[in-house]
Amino acid sequence: MAVTLDDLKGNKQLADRTFRGATLMGGTAIAVILGLISWTIASKSSLAFRTEGLSFFTERRWAPADDVFGALSFIYGTAVTALIAVVLAVPVSLGIALFTTHVAPSWLKRPLVAMTDLVAVVPSVVFGLWGIIFLAPKLVPVFTKLSSWSDGIPILGSIFGKASAGRTFMTAGLILALMIIPIITSISREVILTCPPTDSDGALALGATRWEMITGAVLTHSAGGIVGAVMLGLGRAMGETIAAALVIGSSPAITANLFSSGDSLPSVIAFEWGEATSDTKRSALIAMGLTLFLMTLLVNFIANYVVNRAMKRMRGES
Amino acid sequence: MTTVLESSTGPAPISPLLTDLTTVSTRRRVKNTVMTTLMGMSVAVVAVVLFLVLATVASKGWSIVASEFPQWFTKDIQLSPRRPGPGMKAAIVGTLVATATATAIAVPLGIAGAVYLNEYGKTSLFARTLRFLSNVMAGVPSIVMGLFIYVFWVVPRGVDGLNGFSGALALACLMLPIVVRSTEEMLRLVPQNLRDASLALGATTSRTTLTVVIPRAASGIISGSLLAVARAAGETAPLIFTIGAAKRTNWNPFSGTNTSLSLQIYANAKESFPTAQERAWGAALTLIIVAFMFTFVARALSGRFAKNSTS
Incomplete structure (x- = not known):
């Protein structure tokens, strides 16, 4: 007691x-x-910034032997591959999301969701392996054909220039597109599902075809959320390392030609780390990590803000 | 009655107007069909590519795993990438050791964080900030996690810093936000009246959480954690700087360099020797099977959870 x-x-x-x-x-x-x-990351990259100054961001040359460390061509490569990935992935992802929610019969919906999730489960290095050994050699004739077709056309001609090899900006963009399709699809699908049935049924009752109902009611309603999903996909594509590192070609270049080999921030960090023996080079690579961190941070900030605002507004409305 | 029905279904005098209203102009119908076809095609494209990837990995991987069947799992890795020879045991063990250690760090921490967010912090400014930060952390590139652990953990320890534990730390950083977010989702699905009932019986919040909320959400939490584990098991970038490059089996995470399946795929894919590429395919098949197994168990568990929470 x-x-x-x-x-x-x-x-x-x-x-x-x-x-x-x-x-x-x-x-x-x-x-x-x-x-x-x-x-x-910031403190370790200070050495690179002290020796290179702000020219770290504007210098195109990456010549560790001469102690010249410029990140510009890698920043360019990161931006270009991520943009290719988003441009390719967005229509496909939206197509899958709309097909799953509005076209597929109900028995097909679960398998479709499972399929997109399965793409997300495949480790990125496996996509990279597939890209470098299986896909890249098969792409060379496709690139050559595309560049000969577009030869002479003002803008297309320089974008689809001479194909040097199978490992190019475009190859990296293709593999990255495949890898960000699941995230864009799943978020778009959730956003599309929040569209109140009164809106879509109303559109159909007014005589709209399915496509008119989708553009008129569903897409206008979920535009904000879809933009956020795309931004999240962009952030993922910029930060993805190994798959891009294997297929991008690892030769830094700033060119409009998407069929040329290039390099990107994450890929150069992964590739050159083993050979980085000097303090300055290590610091320069860490500074690239910092740059990448800040770039993805910015994109993700905006994406989260857009998604949250869209979700809140939709919950309030419906 | 019957006459009324018949007259309404039969050809009525207003039929020209009706057909005018119900038919859709060819242009609109064609556009609709084209767009629907395009949607179907985007599904088909991804399905075909996914099938191609899996089929390539399965056929190329199977030929080496099967032809060297027992040795693939029991022998260490061939020292020279040029020479043929069996063995991926070191990488399989390394993946298991690093992923298990990372899970032991990230899952308890992540569940604790999610419990704080959902049971204590709720909508306070601090909790909202943490929620936002966990979204931000989920977007940090995995290679930056690797750099961070290298600078923060490996460098101060010198050569001994390259071991399974350092790799696990980097993987844990990657898993933590995933575990926090999925666990919080699952805790949110637990009905509030269960908590109220427990609190009304005099239980403290901690007791309620431990004996009512978490058991109720357990299968959902486990499934979310398993998805994080599957993600970590397949990651390469965080391990490049942190785990070293061993070819021998090392069960000890705290001393000696280690390796992983993903690192072996990466290293061998860069080589041009056919023996190295074969080894990469074999490791890829092994890794995919591991990742799919975790995902499959997670799916089964979350299916059970969904049933529990609706009943």
Whole structure:
């Protein structure tokens, strides 16, 4: 009878507070790790910025032997491959999302969702392996044909220029497109499903065809969320390392020709790390990591903001 | 009655007007058909590409795994990429060790964080900030995670820093936001009246969470964690700088370099020797099977969870 009700209460409160503290630690871990990432990466790249200055971002040459470290061609490569990926992936992803929600019979819906999820499960290095050994050699004749067709046409002619090899900006863009299709599809699908049936049924009742119903009711309703999904896909494509590193060709270049080999930020970090023995070179590679971090951070910030705002508005409306 | 029905279904005098209203102009109908076909084609394109990838990996991988059947899983990796020879045991063990260690770090931490967000923080400014940060962290490129652990953890420890544990730390950073987000989703699905009932019986929030909320959401939480595990098992970039490049089996995460299936695929895919490429396909098949197994179990569990929460 030594334990009184008050004692129990005290114990319980202590236990409760301890538990709360423990969960709080788990939550704070995220903030702490993000802070540590920014701080360590920034401090380690300071050496590169001190020796190169701001020309790090504007210098095209990457010549470790001459101690010239320019990131511009890698930034260009990252942007170009990510853009190709988004341009290719968005129509396909929207097509899949709309097909799943509005065209497919109900028995087909689950297998379709499972299929897109399956693409997400395949490890990126496996896509890279497939791209470098299976896809790249098969793409060379396709690239050659495309460039001979578009030869002489003002803009197309320079975009689809001479194909040097199978490992090009375009190859990397294709593989990245495949890898971001699942994320764009699944978010678009969720957004499209929030479209109130009164809107779509109303459009159909007014005599609209299915496509008119989709453009008139569904897409206008979910435009914001889809833009956010596309931005998230863009962020994913910029940060994806291994698949791009294997198929991009690893020869830094700034050219409009998408059929030329290039290099990107994550890929050069992964490739040159083993040979980076000097402090400056390591620091320059870490500075590239910082650049990549900031680029994806910006894109993801905007994406999260757009998605959240769109989701909130849709919940409020429906 | 019957006459009325018949007159309404039979050819009525207003039929010209009706047909005018119900038919759709050819241009609109064609556009609709074309667009529907395009949607179907985008599904077909992805299905075909996915099939091609899986079929290539399966056929090329199977030929090496099957022809070297027992040795593939029991022998260490051939030292020279040029020479043929069996063995992927070191990589299989390395993947298991690094992923298991990363899971042991990230899953408890992530579940704790999600419990804080959903049971304590709720809509407070701090909780909203954390939720936002976990979304941001989910978007950090995996290679940056690798660089971070290299600078933060490996460099201070010198050569000994390259081991399974360092790799696991990088993988854990990658898994943490995924676990937090999926667990919070699952906790949110637990009906509020269960919590209220438990609290009304005099239980504290901690007791309610541990004995009512988490058991209810358990299969969902496990399924989300398994998806994070599958993701981590397939990652390469965080391991390049952190785990080293071993060819021998090393069960100890805390000392000695290690390797992983994904690293072996990456290293061998860059080689031009056919023996190395064969080895890459074999490792790819092994890795895909591991990733699919985790995903399959996760799907089965989340299916069960969905049934539980609706009943």
